[in-house]
Amino acid sequence: MSLEAFQRIMTSENVHFMLRSASYSVIIAICALVGGSVLGLLSASMKMSKHGVLRGIANVYVEIIRGTPMLLQIMLLFLGGPVITKSLFKFVFTPNPYVIGAVAVAINSGAYSTELFRSAIQSVDKGQWEAARTIGLNHWQTMKEIILPQAFKRILPPYINEFIVLLKDSSLLSSIGAVELLQSARVIGADNYNYLVPLLCATGMYLVMTLTISFFARKLERRLAESD
């Protein structure tokens, strides 16, 4: 491999193509993180609920997702989704790989963040609930003002980690035809009969993104630690 190969393959046009695809990876990861947080918070509160049925639903959700490969979940939703809607609602849709992919990754992330949220919320000292009660706050005010902000601090390190995981997992969407960063490298590789160069470039881009996120995460963590 020579520098010449790099210059020949990584034309500005191809670099732009990869950067644009990398931005799709980031967008998919952000959508999955936001969707996964909503699902995770919902299923965490179901897990902590007094009602056995709600706890059961949350448990089934978490176990199914954690017990099967993510690649399978993505394919199931992409290939199986239209079949399900057809038989149930007589409605056929053409699945968009980006949208379906982001949804699948969100559903997956939600299951993992369920335990994250639950343990963080339950790790907040019981005395905080009691003190909030004595100053007249109700359950939801206590959750919002007292418990979640403290849980958030504990969640932050694993949560940032989850975002990095999602950014990497978004590469699985290449299997259903979404042109994210990894897929763009494969396309360029196929065009030029040289996979090594674009794959190395993709490696560099993934690292730049993940290391940047870690860097800002550590900064944020230090700032949040000020009141400790």
Place this chain on the structure above:
Amino acid sequence: MINAVHISKHFGAVKAVDDVSLHIQKGEVICIIGPSGSGKSTLIRCLHGLETPDSGELYVNGEKVDFSKDSTRQLAHVGFVFQLFNLFPHKTVLENLTLGPIKAGGVPQAQAEETAHKLLKRVGLDDKAQSYPAQLSGGQKQRVAIARALCQSPEVILFDEPTSALDPEMIGEVLNVMKELADEGMTLAVVTHEMGFARKVASRVLFVDGGKIIEEGTPDQIFDHPQSDRLKLFLSQVIHI
């Protein structure tokens, strides 16, 4: 003011509070003493619904407290000070004080802050308004916790061993604040191991053991003329009277 009628509370097979009735009247300073594990903390926690009694009734200003519903509204003017302070670590001292009045009491922020500063001055900590709890000493934390309870404009404040978690040299500053409150006519009920405080400040002392009130009376009656053997034994073991 607070009237507990035949309150009982079990933890498994242990009777922490066993059919206790207690009437706290306006202006009283009640000290509850007794050996560890006697149920005195559980008793005072029951008076704020922090433990739901298994049986018995609780009345605040004649109104029966409904434990099955959110009872915080009925107990809004009952302050509580914890052994471990339970300040909110992610909020400044000032925010710790104003959170309740603003969120639960609907008080405008400016007014809540003004009141908070006034109360912080009263416990001698107005210069710490912008500090976080972690930056304070134990005694300062407990004084902030007392100021936080005062922000509820309480008719009575309940204390659960307020000085038990403090270093010895910090106990005095907290007891002084409590004594000032008592002198100003605030109604207090205090679970404590500070016999000196109970003797000097209390208007009524309750001796609790085995979840029951064994003996009650003025400090003079309890400390100088104990009747029951259990109280005599307890007092003989508490050396620092």
